[in-house]
Amino acid sequence: MRSGAPVIGLLFNPLSGRIRKRKDAIRRVLAGLPGATCSEVTNAPEIKASVDAFIQADIDLLVIVGGDGTVQGVLCHLFATQPLARWPVLTVVPGGTTNMTALDLGICGKPEFILQQLKGYLLKQIPPVFLQRHVLCIEQAGAAKVYGMFFGVGFIARAVIFSQSKIKQLRITGEIYSGIITFGYLVGLIFGRRDGAWAPVRMSIIERNTGVRHGTYAFLFASTLDRLLFGMRPYWGQEKEPLHITFVRQKPKRPLRSLLALLTGHAETLKEQDGYHSCNTGALELLIDDDYIVDGESYRASSQDGPLRITAAGPIIFLGAGR
Known part of the structure; x- marks a missing residue:
């Protein structure tokens, strides 16, 4: 300035x-x-x-x-x-x-x-106090590029889409709104729900330098933010790259204990062989036929249009809170 x-x-x-x-x-x-x-x-x-x-x-x-x-x-x-x-x-x-x-x-x-x-x-x-942040760039053939700070698919997308028609009618906002969604997911998980908002997503995940993963996943999210809701930092990759990626396979081991670890900042204890993966990367591609959300706005991806590609744009400069 x-x-x-x-x-x-x-x-x-x-x-x-x-x-x-x-x-x-x-x-x-x-x-x-x-x-x-x-x-x-x-x-x-x-x-x-x-x-x-x-x-x-x-x-x-x-x-x-x-x-x-x-x-x-x-x-x-x-x-x-x-x-x-x-x-x-x-x-x-x-x-x-x-x-x-x-x-x-x-x-x-x-x-x-x-x-x-x-x-x-x-x-x-x-x-x-100036802070730099990268921005997600989400693109797929035949659609305009979408930019934002948080991308989610699977349970995360379904919960947001569901809540926009149900919870918002109650005029609940902020972290109370997010807490209700999180609590609802945990309850569904305890009782073994696998349909509706708890339905998994089938997709292929293509990471730079690590090949392709095919499977059924509870959720995947990507963000350039350092911390998410409730001050969470639910990713534990060590790579020096701007995109934080976390995904969880359907039916992972010890799901309740592991999700509590994600919520309380102890996610580094989670293991890929148990169904949990996190990394930092510069680019990610998904082959998927499902809904996804970017900063609370919903979109639809089709594998017929090729991979959904997520990269980092920027960085851009924000004015942060004073010390």
């Missing part, structure tokens, strides 16, 4: 999960941010138009007030239209049903309080 007072663009999604009940309080804080222009968006065309306007205005900082889905919409449009050299610094105020990107940047709390803190930092000209 340029020295002195930065030029700021604020992208505010009033329909995001944690914002609906706080819209008026958030709008009051936004109005008081120095050097800021605010744009309210509720859909993809509005996000694109607002981002284009901010780029034309040569802003230094783009503040995204929304959830992971809003962040993903911004990332997809910026990658599709702008070279990295023209990007502003990004930061995220967690306002969605899920907010993994913000949490990984150390930003947590009520949106209006975080915006007040940002206002204080700007007025006092406190030195910023």
